[in-house]
Amino acid sequence: MSLLDLAPVIPVVVIDDVETAVPLARALVAGGLPAIEVTLRTPAAREAIARIAAEVPEATVGAGTVRTADDISASVAAGARFLVSPGTTPSLVEALEASGVPFLPGAVTVSEAMALAERGIKELKFFPAEAAGGVTYLKSLGGPLPDVRFCPTGGIRVETAPDYLALPNVGCVGGTWLTPADALASGDWARVEKLAAEAAALR
Numbered sequence: 013m014s015l016l017d018l019a020p021v022i023p024v025v026v027i028d029d030v031e032t033a034v035p036l037a038r039a040l041v042a043g044g045l046p047a048i049e050v051t052l053r054t055p056a057a058r059e060a061i062a063r064i065a066a067e068v069p070e071a072t073v074g075a076g077t078v079r080t081a082d083d084i085s086a087s088v089a090a091g092a093r094f095l096v097s098p099g100t101t102p103s104l105v106e107a108l109e110a111s112g113v114p115f116l117p118g119a120v121t122v123s124e125a126m127a128l129a130e131r132g133i134k135e136l137k138f139f140p141a142e143a144a145g146g147v148t149y150l151k152s153l154g155g156p157l158p159d160v161r162f163c164p165t166g167g168i169r170v171e172t173a174p175d176y177l178a179l180p181n182v183g184c185v186g187g188t189w190l191t192p193a194d195a196l197a198s199g200d201w202a203r204v205e206k207l208a209a210e211a212a213a214l215r
């Protein structure tokens with residue numbers, strides 16, 4: 013099954029305290045969102061991926077903010093089952109292809125999407141979605157590139173997600189709104205589960 017079809021929303025999570033990783037993942041899964049993207053933006057990220065992979069088998073945990081070949085090897089070694097990059101460089105795409113796990117490379121322009129499609133990569137992250145043109149822009153890409161599907165991420169919230177999900181070239185959306193920093197800090201897993209359930213029902 014494709015990464016874009018696991019759930020209508022991929023939660024993008026920024027984990028500062030590794031102790032929150034497992035309860036956070038459990039709350040997201042309980043709410044109905046099994047695919048979880050842990051961004052490599054914090055020092056705790058790698059260990060967080062490892063703990064979720066080991067202790068929450070119902071989750072499909074992946075790494076986000078993947079920028080280098082080292083990010084890829086460290087993430088896969090930690091247990092990441094998919095990889096997401098904010099953008100794409102020639103060396104990064106080669107390393108993603110060699111990683112052995114599914115991946116969503118970032119693209120915004122028609123040329124970036126065409127270059128990836130030329131290599132047979134037709135499931136992409138569209139980042140930063142809102143800032144780059146949002147629903148209108150993605151709808152336009154669907155004309156000339158109907159075979160390329162996207163996971164738009166960046167600035168999307170529960171109120172705007174349905175407009176993206178209604179597009180034929182959108183498989184799912186990504187976002188941080190399901191895991192507010194204050195809920196993580198206070199361990200309010202019931203709130204995270206509720207936000208996840210609301211998102212899981214979007215499609």
Ligand SMILES: O=C(O)C(=O)C[C@H](O)[C@H](O)COP(=O)(O)O
Pocket residue numbers: 024051053076077078096097098139165166167168186187188189
């Ligand atoms: O870290 C990455 O790899 C990114 O590409 C950026 C994230 O996907 C966005 O920061 C999502 O954040 P929100 O806009 O708050 O939903």
